[in-house]
Amino acid sequence: MAGDGLTAGAVARRLGVAVTTLRTWHQRYGLGPSEHLPGHHRRYTEQDLDRLQVMRRLTAQGVAPAEAAAWAQRTPLTTDEVELPRTRDGGGHAIALGSVTPAARGLARAAMRLDAPAMRDILEMVVTQNGVIRAWEEVAMPVLIGIGERYESTRRFIEVEHLLSRTVTEVLSSVPRPDSSASPRVLLAAADEEQHTLPLEALAAALAEVGIPSRLLGARVPPKALADAIDRTGPTVVVLWSQTPTSSDPDQLAQVAAAPRPPMLTAAAGPGWPDELPEGVVQLTSLEDAVNTVVAATR
Numbered sequence: 001m002a003g004d005g006l007t008a009g010a011v012a013r014r015l016g017v018a019v020t021t022l023r024t025w026h027q028r029y030g031l032g033p034s035e036h037l038p039g040h041h042r043r044y045t046e047q048d049l050d051r052l053q054v055m056r057r058l059t060a061q062g063v064a065p066a067e068a069a070a071w072a073q074r075t076p077l078t079t080d081e082v083e084l085p086r087t088r089d090g091g092g093h094a095i096a097l098g099s100v101t102p103a104a105r106g107l108a109r110a111a112m113r114l115d116a117p118a119m120r121d122i123l124e125m126v127v128t129q130n131g132v133i134r135a136w137e138e139v140a141m142p143v144l145i146g147i148g149e150r151y152e153s154t155r156r157f158i159e160v161e162h163l164l165s166r167t168v169t170e171v172l173s174s175v176p177r178p179d180s181s182a183s184p185r186v187l188l189a190a191a192d193e194e195q196h197t198l199p200l201e202a203l204a205a206a207l208a209e210v211g212i213p214s215r216l217l218g219a220r221v222p223p224k225a226l227a228d229a230i231d232r233t234g235p236t237v238v239v240l241w242s243q244t245p246t247s248s249d250p251d252q253l254a255q256v257a258a259a260p261r262p263p264m265l266t267a268a269a270g271p272g273w274p275d276e277l278p279e280g281v282v283q284l285t286s287l288e289d290a291v292n293t294v295v296a297a298t299r
């Protein structure tokens with residue numbers, strides 16, 4: 001690209017920011033032009049432009065400039081992957097998050113603004129760059145837990161929780177599934193009356209990333225329906241999610257483990273289950289643990 005580098009004016013026009021803003025981003029955050037031709041002003045390369053697109057987008061989404069810059073510095077995205085910012089709706093509340101990544105903070109802000117496109121952008125970016133496990137554990141999970149706590153203390157923000165959940169679902173379900181004609185050997189279901197399914201959706205997406213297809217039955221699966229599904233599909237692994245004690249009947253696990261054609265591995269996942277589980281049932285503690293356990297059982 002020698003000789004083709006962009007001038008500050010050209011970059012500013014492309015991004016829709018002032019040249020002085022570019023200068024500030026260069027001086028304060030090191031997001032400057034990297035091409036240097038002797039006797040010329042320094043020029044911006046396409047990669048510099050990619051970083052600046054990320055900076056522009058994240059700051060437009062409410063991420064603090066220093067955080068956005070840290071994120072942009074680590075961003076080798078192509079320009080196709082970085083959309084220009086859209087118009088954002090107002091609204092200014094915060095979710096207490098403690099020490100989290102810039103992307104999690106950006107997601108929390110976008111969630112409180114009910115800004116679904118921004119939430120999707122951030123989640124898609126971290127899934128693409130870091131994979132499903134890190135996107136879930138470092139970005140989606142802390143924000144979900146934060147909004148849960150916010151709801152508990154205020155009885156408000158159900159609309160935020162719903163839109164965030166929906167967006168997380170969309171992004172996780174868009175992770176490409178393995179191209180397989182064979183029937184999935186992994187069955188994922190929420191316990192009877194259990195409406196929380198996002199961790200299972202994360203598990204399905206993370207398994208897909210490592211080439212393992214799964215069948216996700218979703219929320220509120222009654223024992224009879226689960227038994228029928230096991231009978232018809234003969235899975236090697238069954239994972240049953242319970243988020244709260246109200247949905248965690250260990251009998252449902254015992255029935256799975258004692259099915260006529262029992263799975264090789266019956267796993268209880270989620271904080272709803274009691275410590276004491278029926279014999280032969282394995283407790284999964286994290287998304288990473290679940291992926292490793294399922295991989296080991298299916299290979």
Ligand code: B12
Nearest residue numbers: 145148152194195196197198199244269284285286287290
């Ligand atoms: C999103 C959400 C919803 C959505 C779910 C949408 C969906 N498609 O899943 C909807 C709106 C449906 C919902 C409904 C309800 N919800 Co809700 N919800 C949540 C929220 C914000 C996130 C849930 C989630 O995905 N958690 C998973 C991760 C993010 O959190 P975690 O479980 O704490 O993670 C730990 C482990 O599970 C593990 N882990 C994390 N991911 C994974 C993945 C795998 C594979 C494994 C093995 C482990 C693992 O690591 C973490 C550290 O130990 C939580 C807040 C929270 N803290 O979970 C409330 C929360 C679970 N809900 C709560 C409540 C009260 C409800 C309702 C009863 C509200 C109502 N009055 O209707 C209903 C329940 C209905 C029912 N019968 O199930 C309470 C539960 C309190 C309790 N302990 O009983 C919570 C904790 C919010 C709160 N602080 O008050 N909810």
